[in-house]
Amino acid sequence: MHALEVESLTKQYEKGPLALNNLSFTLDEGEIFGLLGPNGSGKTTLISIITTLIEASSGEVKVFGSKVARSNLLTKRLLGVVPQEIVSHGFFTVNEILNFLSGYYGISNNQEHIDYLLHNMGLYPHRNKKVSQLSGGMKRRLLICKALVHKPKLLLLDEPTAGVDIELRNSLWDFVRELNRNGCTILLTTHYLEEAECLCDRVGIINHGELLRLGKTRDIIKDFTEKEFELELANEKVDMTKNPYFLRKEGVINYFRVPSNMDFGGFLSNVQIDIKDIKDFKVREGKLEDAFLRVLGDGNHE
């Protein structure tokens, strides 16, 4: 069974833009999927439709085979969502908020799990503070605790690391991996490409509400990026500028850009250089960021 099925989803805002245009994709149970797109590409609209905050113009969404709707409480129990915008709560402490929320999911005594979440998110020492007393980063961590009180099977993370410091970002990534190992399927939306490259098995790239590319993260990088080789030559007299892959030269260092499926052996035989002339070399692999920009660029030219 798919953890999430998005079928021909379209959202046309009243007097507004077409936010989603016939979007379809599925998430397998147990994977971490990254939905990538620039600001305003439709990521948050999609999350809002899955959580029934807004209604789709057409198409449907199924969570573990059950169609989401405002009246479908089953899918709400399976879903956890970390919204992009920081939420405040006026009157209650962190611990009280999490206990109330557990109650809404029908869990009356959840303190052990709440403490586990608070420890993992570094909020345990702050559990008796009101939300207004927390820093921005802590509020974001509280959002993550809130999404997890009922041990959801599908977690939607909408830009969870926007404006978060590096230390927290790394601990958050570790925690996301741990949740995933424990059986939670994860949909991550981000425009922070390093995050997706580091966490996601598969990614989809959307822009203007349309899915431009979908596939394994590694494959997308391979298909849409090039490798760079950096050769430090023993002898400055060796001229490599006529090589078809030659990019530029800085002293004894020559840069080459090759297709990402070409390995170093193939490159050597191709350029016909004597191994003795090479003093040192480095390989710079393509990044998801390069692939992303390339896909978006191609999309704009179409």
Next chain:
Amino acid sequence: MNKPSVFLPFWFLYKKEVGRFVRVIGQTIFTPVINSFLYLLIFGVSLGRSINMDSEYSYLAFLIPGLIMMSVLNNAYQNTASSIVTSKFHGDLQDLRTVPLSPIQIVWAYAFGGLSRGLLVGVITYIVGSIFYYVQEAGFLFPHSAIYLLAFLIIGGVSFAFLGISVSFWARNFDQMSAVSAFILLPLTYLGGVFYSIDILHPFWRQLSEFNPLLYFINGVRYGLIGVSDVSAPKALLVLVISMFFLLALALRSIHRGHYTRW
């Protein structure tokens, strides 16, 4: 998966609602009680002495039930309305859409929260009123019909809590909220017979007053407490039960179709 409890989610939302007004007890309980106290002092004790009621009851006894009902209605409305509006302001109202609470659970949890605050202020108003009454009349104010009294108080509190839910879910900003209070609720409350009997009005105004639903709430409680009313108590009860179901439907609809977005 175990069959999920229907009661627990409702109970936790109700607990949160009560917890909320207890946290700001100065605004939610003490302020309305001081209001009632001032009304009793100014109208009941000071001016009331010079008002001749032509009946066995003093103006103070006439005023107390009206003030009790006004407190219950106002506070039940204020509780749901301000809770939802603050949630819109903080952005956490959207949580209600993502958690597995049905509209019927949400409406009743909020309504009982509002009723709890309304009754609490109502009971304190009754106690303060009784003290004034004892000082002035050297007697106690026992309910004429406890069943009618309770029925009107509960139906009134629940109805106005429903109204608070409906208005605050539909409202898009603070202006709309205060417009409803200032142009609809406040005039209806003051013209609903808290301070006077509609018998003293010109027949035209008397007939017009009969379209004011607040008249039935206030006179219902007056009947329950001192056995005097401008309208028949069973008729008033019937009208109010019907209006309560209408307001319930309105509140449920507002949960379905209202605005959850942040202000």
